[in-house]
Amino acid sequence: MTLEDDLTTAAANGRREDVEDLLQAGAQVNGVNCFERTALQVMMMGSWQVAQLLLKHGADPTLADRSTGATPLHDAARTGFLETVRLLVEYMADPQARDKSNCRPVDLARANGHTEVVAYLESL
Missing domain, CATH: 1.25.40.20 (Ankyrin repeat-containing domain)
Structure with a gap:
């Protein structure tokens, strides 16, 4: 698994702290997972805090x-x-x-x- 796979999994589960840690560890905010999707595309939509974090880090x-x-x-x-x-x-x-x-x-x-x-x- 890549950092981007971990990032998309954390975003999909609404785990803001894990998302932040993975971004700080070098995960690419617009990088894709094994399904060719970004963290913003798969994030838990009800978690605006995760969306805000990803967007502040340059998510497209x-x-x-x-x-x-x-x-x-x-x-x-x-x-x-x-x-x-x-x-x-x-x-x-x-x-x-x-x-x-x-x-x-x-x-x-x-x-x-x-x-x-x-x-x-x-x-x-």
């Missing part, structure tokens, strides 16, 4: 998943985590980005009944 919020075309903003909107959505937008995630199904983050939030996320994204 515009990187899309190769198979679906979804960005971290698509995932956060789909799952309804408003604080994570706001943070991603603050760090320049594109709210108009379209995935391979031609959906924008707001479309996914709407389809899943996340009215607060829809209202925020429509206000941009």
